[in-house]
Each structure stands twice: as structure tokens, then as C-alpha cells.
Amino acid sequence: MLNEIAFLLCAALTLAGAVAAMMLRNLVHCALCAAGAFAGLAAIYLQLDAEFVGFAQLLIYVGAIAILIVFTVLLTRGAEIQPGAASSASSWWKGVPVGALVLACLIWSIMASPSLVRLPSPNVHAPVKQIGEQLMNQFVMPLETIGLLLTAALLGAVVIGLREPRTSEPNS
Amino acid sequence: MESIIQYLWLIPTAPLLAAGAGALLPRRRRRLSAGLAIGAISISFLLSCAAFWATLHSGRATSNFRWFDFGTTSVQMGWVLDPLGAIMAVMVALVSLLIFIYSLGYMAKDENFTRFFCFLALFAAAMLGLVIANSLLLFFMCWELVGLASYLLIGFWFQKPSAAAAAKKAFIVTRIGDLGFLVGMLWLYAKAGTHLFYDHGQGCLEPAAAGGLVASTAIALLIFCGAVGKSGQIPLHVWLPDAMEGPTPVSALIHAATMVAAGVFLIARVYPLMTPGALQVVTWVGALTAVFAASIAVAQSDIKRILAYSTVSQLGYMMMGLGAGGVAVGMFHLTTHAFFKALLFLGAGSVIHGCHEEQDIRKMGGLRLRLPVTFATYAVGMMALSGVPLFFSGFWSKDAILDALHHWRGSQVPFYLGLLGAFLTAFYMTRQVCRVFLGKPMTVEAEHAHESPPVMTVPLLILAALAVMVGFFGTPAWPWFQAYLDGGSAGFDLSKLMNEHQLPVMLLSTALVAAGIVWSGWIYGRASARPAREADPLEVAQPALFACVQKKFYVDEFYDATVVRLTTAFARFCDWLDRVVLGGLVRAVCWLALALARLDRNVDKSVVNEGFDIGTEAVRGAGQWVSRLQNGQVQRYLRVIGLAFCGLLILLLWGCA
Amino acid sequence: MTPSLNQYLVLSALLFGIGLAGALARRNAVLVLIGLELMLNAANLNFIAFWRFGPHPEKLMGLMFVLFSIAIAAGEAALGLALVIAIYRHRRTAQVDRFDSLKG
Numbered sequence: 001m002l003n004e005i006a007f008l009l010c011a012a013l014t015l016a017g018a019v020a021a022m023m024l025r026n027l028v029h030c031a032l033c034a035a036g037a038f039a040g041l042a043a044i045y046l047q048l049d050a051e052f053v054g055f056a057q058l059l060i061y062v063g064a065i066a067i068l069i070v071f072t073v074l075l076t077r078g079a080e081i082q083p084g085a086a087s088s089a090s091s092w093w094k095g096v097p098v099g100a101l102v103l104a105c106l107i108w109s110i111m112a113s114p115s116l117v118r119l120p121s122p123n124v125h126a127p128v129k130q131i132g133e134q135l136m137n138q139f140v141m142p143l144e145t146i147g148l149l150l151t152a153a154l155l156g157a158v159v160i161g162l163r164e165p166r167t168s169e170p171n172s
Numbered sequence: 173m174e175s176i177i178q179y180l181w182l183i184p185t186a187p188l189l190a191a192g193a194g195a196l197l198p199r200r201r202r203r204l205s206a207g208l209a210i211g212a213i214s215i216s217f218l219l220s221c222a223a224f225w226a227t228l229h230s231g232r233a234t235s236n237f238r239w240f241d242f243g244t245t246s247v248q249m250g251w252v253l254d255p256l257g258a259i260m261a262v263m264v265a266l267v268s269l270l271i272f273i274y275s276l277g278y279m280a281k282d283e284n285f286t287r288f289f290c291f292l293a294l295f296a297a298a299m300l301g302l303v304i305a306n307s308l309l310l311f312f313m314c315w316e317l318v319g320l321a322s323y324l325l326i327g328f329w330f331q332k333p334s335a336a337a338a339a340k341k342a343f344i345v346t347r348i349g350d351l352g353f354l355v356g357m358l359w360l361y362a363k364a365g366t367h368l369f370y371d372h373g374q375g376c377l378e379p380a381a382a383g384g385l386v387a388s389t390a391i392a393l394l395i396f397c398g399a400v401g402k403s404g405q406i407p408l409h410v411w412l413p414d415a416m417e418g419p420t421p422v423s424a425l426i427h428a429a430t431m432v433a434a435g436v437f438l439i440a441r442v443y444p445l446m447t448p449g450a451l452q453v454v455t456w457v458g459a460l461t462a463v464f465a466a467s468i469a470v471a472q473s474d475i476k477r478i479l480a481y482s483t484v485s486q487l488g489y490m491m492m493g494l495g496a497g498g499v500a501v502g503m504f505h506l507t508t509h510a511f512f513k514a515l516l517f518l519g520a521g522s523v524i525h526g527c528h529e530e531q532d533i534r535k536m537g538g539l540r541l542r543l544p545v546t547f548a549t550y551a552v553g554m555m556a557l558s559g560v561p562l563f564f565s566g567f568w569s570k571d572a573i574l575d576a577l578h579h580w581r582g583s584q585v586p587f588y589l590g591l592l593g594a595f596l597t598a599f600y601m602t603r604q605v606c607r608v609f610l611g612k613p614m615t616v617e618a619e620h621a622h623e624s625p626p627v628m629t630v631p632l633l634i635l636a637a638l639a640v641m642v643g644f645f646g647t648p649a650w651p652w653f654q655a656y657l658d659g660g661s662a663g664f665d666l667s668k669l670m671n672e673h674q675l676p677v678m679l680l681s682t683a684l685v686a687a688g689i690v691w692s693g694w695i696y697g698r699a700s701a702r703p704a705r706e707a708d709p710l711e712v713a714q715p716a717l718f719a720c721v722q723k724k725f726y727v728d729e730f731y732d733a734t735v736v737r738l739t740t741a742f743a744r745f746c747d748w749l750d751r752v753v754l755g756g757l758v759r760a761v762c763w764l765a766l767a768l769a770r771l772d773r774n775v776d777k778s779v780v781n782e783g784f785d786i787g788t789e790a791v792r793g794a795g796q797w798v799s800r801l802q803n804g805q806v807q808r809y810l811r812v813i814g815l816a817f818c819g820l821l822i823l824l825l826w827g828c829a
Numbered sequence: 830m831t832p833s834l835n836q837y838l839v840l841s842a843l844l845f846g847i848g849l850a851g852a853l854a855r856r857n858a859v860l861v862l863i864g865l866e867l868m869l870n871a872a873n874l875n876f877i878a879f880w881r882f883g884p885h886p887e888k889l890m891g892l893m894f895v896l897f898s899i900a901i902a903a904g905e906a907a908l909g910l911a912l913v914i915a916i917y918r919h920r921r922t923a924q925v926d927r928f929d930s931l932k933g
Contacts, residue, residue, distance in 0.1 A: 007832040011840045018844055018867050022851030027859060034863045037844075041870050044840070048881045053895050057873075060899050065866065065906045072859050072910040076923040092854050094807070098814045099850025105821045106842035112825055116834050124886040131896075134889050142893075146900045153904035157911035163918075804932030806925055807853050807861070814849055 006047060014040030027073040035066035049124050052131050176219075176226045177233040180251045183219045183261060184301035184314075186212040187293040194290030202285045209289040210272045213296050217265035220258070220300075227258040231659055234306050234370045245365070252306035252370055255657045256503065260303045260437055263507050266638075267429045267514050268296045270631040274518050275421040277627035278525060288328060288419070295321035299430050303437070308357055308367035311441070315353075315398070318431045319346055325426060326418040338414040345411040349401015356394025360445075363387060369441060377445045385447055392450035395442055396457075403435030403487045406461045410728055412484055416476040420521030423476060428483045428517050429510040436490040436506050440499045451495045452582050458491025459577075459586035459593075464725070466596035470603070471710065471721040474531050475520045478604050482557065483513055485593060489573050492586055497576025500654035504646045505573055507653075508565035511642055512556035515635035519550035522628055523608060526621040533607040535618060540609040542621045545629045547609050549636040554605050556639045558598040558689060561682045565643025570594060572646065572654075575677050594681050598688030606696035648674050837878035845871035858913045858923045862906065869902050 017037030024030045038061035045054035110116060135143050190212035194205040226233075236250030272292060279288050298317035305311040327339030361367055363383040368376045399405070404412035415427045426432070439446065439454065446454070462485045469481035486509050494502035524531055526543050540547040556566035574594070577587040613619040623629070646653035650664045695709045711718040720726070848867030855861055873895045880891025917923050 004832055007836065011836075014840070015843055015847070018847040018851075021863055021867070022847055022855065022860070027857060030860055030863065034866065037867065038870065041844075041874060044837075044874065045877055048837075048877050050877050050881070050892055050895070053873075053877060053892055053899075056896060056899055057870075060903050061866070061870070064903060068906060068910050069859060069863060072913055075914055076859065076917040091856070092850075094811070095850045095852070095854025098811050098853055099846045101818050102814050102849055103842055103846030105818045105825075106845065107839060109821055109825055110835055110838045110842065116838065118834060118882055120834075120882050121884070121886045124881060126886075126889055126892055131889060131892065134893065135896075139893050142897055146897055150900060150904050153908050157907045160908070160915045161911040799932075802932060804929030806928070810849075811853050814853070 003047070007044070010040050010043045010047065013037075014044065028070060031066060031069045031073055034069065035062050038062050038066065050126060052126060052128055176223050177235050177251075177253050179219065180223060180235065180253055180304055183216045183223070183265070183304060184297045186215040186219075186297075187300065188297035191290050191293035191297055194286060194293055197286055197290075199284070199286050205286040205289045206272075206276055209293040209296075210269070210276075212293060213265060213269045213272055216296065216300055217262075217269050220261040220265040223253055224258040224262045227253060227255050228656075231255075232370060234368075236306060236368060236371060247309065248307060248366065248368055248371075249310045250306040250368065251304040251310075253304065254370075255659070256437075256440055256499065257303050259503065259507060259653075259657070261300060263510050264296070264299050264303060264430050267510055267635075268292075268299075268425060270634055271421050271425040271429075271514065271518065272296075274424075274521070274628050274631040275419075277625045278421050278521055279419060282419075284328070288325075291321055291324045291328070292422075292425070295325065295426060295431070299434070302434060306369050308360065308369070308442070310367075311438070312353065312357060315402070315434065315438075316350070318426070318434060319343065319350070319402070322346075322415070322426050322431055325422040326415045328418055328422065332417065335417040338411075338417040342411040342415050345408050346401040349397045349399070349408050352394045352397025353399075353401075356391045356397070359387070359394065360391050363391070375444050377442055385449075388445055389447045389449045392442065392445045392447060393453060395445070396439065396450065396454060399435030399438045399491075400457065401435070402438070403432050403491070404461075404484045405435070405457050405488065405491060406464055407727075409461060409465065409484045410731060413477050413480040413724070416474070416480050420476065420517060420524060423480070424514045424517030424521065427480065428513040432483060432487060433490070433506045433510060436487065436494060436502055439491070439494050440503055443494070443499050446494075453495075454491050455495030455577075455580070455582065455586050458488040458493075458495060459589040460488070461485065462488030462492065462593040463589045463596070464488075466593045466600065468721055468724050469600045470596060471708070471718055473534050473708075475523065475533050475536075475604065475608065476517070476531055478533070478600060479513070479516055479520060482516075482597065482600070485597065486513065486557070489570060489590065489593065492577060492590060493569075493573040496580040496582070496586065497573060500657040501569075501572045501576050503657060504653050505569035508556070508569040508639070508642050508646075511635055512553045512564075512566055512639035515549060515553040515632060515639050516557065518628070518632055518635065519546050519553060522546040522624040522632065523550075523621075525624055525628070527617050528621075530615070530617050533604060535615045536608045536613070537611040537618055538609070538613040539618060539621055542618075543609075543623050545623060545632065549629075549632040550609065551605065552636040552639055554601045556643075558601045559594055559681060559685050560689075561678070561685075563640060563643075565639055565641070567682075568643040568647050571674075571678055571681060572648075574681055575648075575674060578677050579673070591681060591684055595684040595688045598685040599692040602689045602692035603696045606693060610697065834878055834882040837874065841871045841874040841878065844868075844874065856924045856926055858916070858925050858928075859910070861925055862909045862913070865909075866902065866906065869898065869905075873898055 014037050017033045017035075017040055020033035021030045021037060024033060039058065042054045042057040042062070045051075045057055187209065190208040193208055197205050232252065232254035234250055234252045236248050239247045239249045241247075272289070275288065275292065279285055282288060295318060298314045298321055302311055302314035302318060305314055323339050323343040326342050327336050329335045330339070357367065360377075364376065366376050370376065401408045412427060412432065416423050418427070465481045465484035465488060469478050469485065472478045472481060486505070490502045490505050490509070492502075493505050522543065523536065523539060523546060526539070526546070527536060530536065552564070556564040559567045559570045561567050574587065574590050577590050578584075580586065613621075644650070698709075708718065711722075723729070845868050848864045848871060850864075851867070852861045852864030855864065876891040876895045876898070880886055880889075883891065913923055916928065920927060
């Protein structure tokens, strides 16, 4: 019962953050609300006995990505002042029906699958040590690949984000 | 004999090489080209003499070789050495040699001297090749080559339109005869399978080999067509008088002594093929030609034309001799005629040369004092041609012909025609001599005439001597020539002159010749004292007949009116056919092609192009329509992905359920 | 341990739907990226839930997937935001409906 209440609280926090992030006018508020949704999800992970993933979620999403989004929002601040920005907000009809349809389908499929009605495995724990061992044994190749990918993404982001050379300055 | 036959081919080859070399020489190398030609013909003459010497002791020798094969048959060619060819070769080479030398003087001032000797050498080569040929095919090739040389030499002064026309006429008219010759030759080959005259010592041209009497007669007559064309017999004689447009040595060599005699020689060569029926035709054609041409000669005034008609007439005699008397009779007259007619032509050339290119006998006269050598030799030639008895060759050869005609079983008419011809010959020759040499000069040119240089008179003297002497080889008392040709031996027997067969004919012809000379001399001896403007005495007596004869019996006009006009009309018809019918057809096809092309263009334009336009428009429209999906809005793509995801999910769920 | 698998899955589906609707509806590129992150997190939640309720949780398969997913999401976010900044610098806007250079 306690778990149920905790789950519901966490789920409510997450959903509220997500909805707020998608609906608020102010972009900074949106970013903060998204961070809230990510934090709610991290709590649910903890509740599901995935401590390591929960903390990783908290660190990366709330700590890194949300901050990155806030920085981007601040850097592209002039965008919302553009003419036509007001009209752009009033286009919910383009997204909500599709989102609702997808949601309906997903829920229908979840409800329609009898195999999903099961109990959780008892005594599940995923210690950090075991995760580390797995990463160094079975998942060493994906780990290295991810490292490569992140390095490439880092370099790419730096190159893209660099200021243009002075020659093409007048264009910008 | 065996050795000389090996080298027989050198006889025509020497002048041929000279002609080839002469053709390459530049125009100014006059001495070299003349020297080449004369040297070559001298070699030919010496070789001919050697060959002649060889034939005195043995009969016939041949040297054949295979020219080419096709299928199972092979075409053979070769050369033959027999009395007939040897005597002809000697005669041709000797006359050629003398005329070449004469030409040195006659053509001295011509600027195309080099070309002239080149052509002369070419002619000599072809003629000598014709003489020694042992195959009708080789004979025909050489025959056409002499025709070509004749064409080139008649038209030597091609700047003169008349000379060019005469050359063309000679070539075309002889070609008509050659067509018959060619057809006969092909027919003969089809029947006999060979064109050789002699092979392995046997004659190949027997009537039996040619497939019977009728076929043989037809073939013989077709071959005779060639002889008619080449030897100027009726009705193809028209080219020979016109051929006098060529230089006089050419007239002497080709159109008197050698080439025109080739027709007679041809008949002698294929004599085994000549059936009695064919020989009858030959005799009649010869008889008609002899009288016809002699009568025309009476009324001509051009010194060379008179001799030309005389040549035609004498060729008729030769044909008569062949037809009635055989090879020996005809060939004997051919030989004697070659010498005295060459002599006469060269004498005429000397006269023309002396009188500054004047050819009209009415504008001459009194030349005996100014050209004594020419006069003397010309008189010899004239008497030989007329047939003055005993000392002149023409008498003996003509008498042999008349004798043969007298004993001919066919008909006596040719005999009387021959007698008439003899009378006419004496008449016109006397007329000519009176007009040219006797009396008083008619013009200033004739008064200032000059004798020709020795290079021209020496050949005249040699020919005059020959014109006298050759006759003695064929008298009835000592028929060496006949015996030589027939392969027998001849003994000297004066009594044969006096037998009852020969004597009446001889006396009759002598009387007629004497009558001709005296009458003509009486008429023209007086006439030559009068001014030139006055008409011919015969014209005064018989104006209509004379005019008719002077116009050569209107044969040329007749041909113009019939053959030429027909040909022209036919050519016009062909032209019309070509223009209207064929041209129309071509135009129709062209129009059809154009119409098809237009249709094609329209189809292309309206169907293919339109079709493609519509197709491409549709594709472009479709592309535009599809490209609207690709509007660059990522959210649209995402939306579509979402909808597609829903569709997929629904499909799966329904599928599972 | 009262909440069932279905509850987690429904939560995940809701999160996904909200993210999708936002990504489709909002014009600002940053918000679209946030929507995408939400959808990615919904997927991550599914992984964790199936791992927890799966038959062999000791193999840590779902956890590993989520770890890598988070790493990739981090890279994606970094690149995406860099792109947004770069485009903004060029076009002076962050509205995705203005970015239609690739339209057919």
C-alpha cells in the first residue's frame, strides 16, 4: 500500500512535469519542468530496485541535459520574440490528436496483452560491483563503442557549435 | 626454226618497248624518240627476215602457252610462224621501217614529233603482234590495238575538228564490224572450245570443229564482218576516205599498206573456216567494193582521197582474190599493193609537202620538173596500181585475181566487175598523174614547189624498186609466192604464160588498162593545159552522174539520213524515256519518300512528342505532388511516423486477436 | 511491490504520448528536443520495468540497455542542442517550421 502511494506520487510528479514541460510558454520554465519529470522517473527507477540506473538518470538528465537545455534556451533567447511566434503556439491540433492516438493504441495493446499480468521477481538486487563486472566482461564491446560514440559526439558538438570563421561573418 | 620461234615474241615487243619509252620522253627529245622507234622497228625487221628465212625450209611452227584457267577449261595463247605470217611480218616491218624514216622528214616541223613516233611504234607493235598471233583472242586484242593506234593517228592533229571527227568515225564504224567479229569469236569458242589457229601442227579451225557447215558459215560471216569494217568494204567503207585527215605517213602505213590489209589477213588466217558459201559472200562484197570505190575515185579531186578510194577498191580485189582464188592469190595482191600503195601515198605526201600542204589536184600541175624523183617514183607506183603489163607487180597480182575470177564457178559477174575496176583504176590514176605532174602549174604554190629532202625520197626509191620487183615472185611462169604459201615448190616455166587459160585474161586486162590510160590521158592531157577554174571534162559530159559520183554516191548522206538519224532518234527516245519515264518514276519515289517523311514527322510530332510530353508532364506532376509530402518540416515526418506506428500496431493487434 | 507491470507500462505510454504530442505541437526546437527526451525516457522506463518483472533479472540486461541508452541520449542531446545553436546563428530563429530547406 505504501509502495502504491509512493508509485502514484512519483508517477504524478513525472506526468505533471512532462505535461508542464510541453505546455508552458516560458522556455526556461519548460526546461525546469522537464528536469522535474526526469527526477520523478529517477525516483521510479529507485523504487524498481535499479539504484545505479536511477542515480545515473539523476546525474545525467537532471544534472547535465537539463542544464544544457537551459543554456540553449538562454542562447537562443531571441527566437520567441520573432514575429509569428505567438501564432506558432496555437497549433496543438497538429500534435495532440496524433499523440492521443498513439497513446490509445499503446494502452490498448498493454491492456490486450494477458502475458503482462505477472508478479515481480523476488529478491532482485543489482549491486554496482556486479554491474561493473558485467560491463567489463559481457558488455565490454558496447562500452568501448559508446565511448567512441561519445567522443565523436563531443567533437561534433564542438565543431558545430564553433563560431564561424570571420569570412562568412557578414552572412550571419 | 625451233630457235627462231622462241624469240618470235621479240618482234612485236621491241616496238612496244619503244612506244612505252617514247611515251615517257619529254617533248623536246625528238631525236631520241625517233631513234628508239626506228631502231626497234629495225630489230623487228631483222627478226622478221630471220623468221622468213626459217620458213623457207620448214613449214609451220607454233609456241603456245596457257594464259589462264577457269573451271576445267583453259585459255591458250601463243604465236605461230608460217609462210603466211612470215611474209606479212616482213612486209609490215619493211614498210613500217621505210615510213618511219620518211616521217623523219615529213613530220620534221611538227611540234608533237615525239608523240607521233610513240604512236607509230605502238601501231607497229600491235600490227606485228597481230601477224604472229596464234590465237583468235590474241589476234582480236592486237586487232583492237591497231584500231586504237589508228584512232590516235587519224586524230593526231586533233586541233582540226575534221580530224577529230574522222578519228571518231573510223573508230565507231570499225567497231560495228568488230562487234560481228566478237560475236563470231564467242560462237566459235562455244563450238570449238579453242581460239588457237594451230595446235600440235594441226589446224584447229576446221568447219567440222565449228559444228557443221551452217554454223561454220555463220561464224565465218560474222568474222568477215570484222574484216569488212577494218578493210573498208561495203558498206563500212565510209571511214577510210575520212581517215585521210591524219598525217600522210599514217595514211600510207596504216590506211593503205598494213592495217586495212589486216582484214584480208584475218580472212586468210581463218581460211579453213571459210565455207564455199562464206567465200561467195566475200567475193561478191569484194567485187562490189572494187568497182564502187574505183568509180568514186574517178571524180575526186583530193589527192589523198583518190588514193583512199583506190585503196578501198584494191582491198575489194584482195577479197575477191581470197574468195575466188584462195589465200595465195589474195595475199599476193596484198603484198604488192602494200608496197606500191605505200609508195603512192608517200609520193603524195611528198607532193603535198612540196606544194605547201596543198591537196587539191586541180591546183597542181607541171610538177614533173620541180619534183623529178617524186614524179619518177609516183609514175612507177601509178603503173603498178594500174596494172601495166610485165614489169610492174600490180599487173601480176591483179592478173592472178582476174584469172581466178574467170575460173570461178560461182558467177562470171565478179569477173566483169573486176575488169571494169581495172579499167577505172587505170583511168583515175592517169587522171591524177596528168593533173598533178603534167601540164602547166595552176597556182603560184605549184610553180614554187620544191623537191623533198633525201630522207623522204630514199624510201620512195626503195619502195619503187620493190613495187617493181615483188611482182616477179608471183608470175604464172614462176609462181614462187603461191608455192611458198601453199608449201610446195615452184619451177620456172615460161610456157605457162602462154597457155590458153592465162593469155586471154591477160590480154583482155591489158587492153582495158591501155584503154583507160589512153582515154584518160587524152581527156586530161588536154584539160591540164586549161585554167583550173574550169570544170572537169567528165563533169561537162555527164554533169548529173559526175555530181553523184563526186558525192560518193551519197553513202555518207544516206547513213546520215538513216543510221545516224535513227540512232539520234533512238537516243532522243532514250533521253525522253530517261527524263519522263524513269525521271517520273524517280520523282514519284522521291515524292513518296517525302510524303512518308512528312507523315513520319507528323507522327513524331503529334504522337511521339505529344505522348512524351504528356508522359513527362504526368511524371512531373506526380513528382510535384509527391514532393509536397517532402516539405522539409520534421514535425510532419514525425507525425507520419506516429500515424504509421499506430497503423502497424493496430494491424498487429488485430492480427493477434 | 503492489504496483503491477501494467501500471508502469501505462505510465510509460502516457509519458511517451505527452512527449510525442509536445514534439509534434511545439515549434521551438529546444522543446522538440525535450519531447524527444521524454519519449526516450519512456522507453527507458519500459526497459527497467520489464527487467524488474522479467524472469531473469540477475542478468542485468535491461539495466545495461538503459545505461547505454542514457549515454546515447546524452550524446544526442549535446549534438542536437549544438545544432540548434548553429542553426539559430544562421537563421536567427529556433522555430522548426522555418527549417524547410530540404523540402521537395
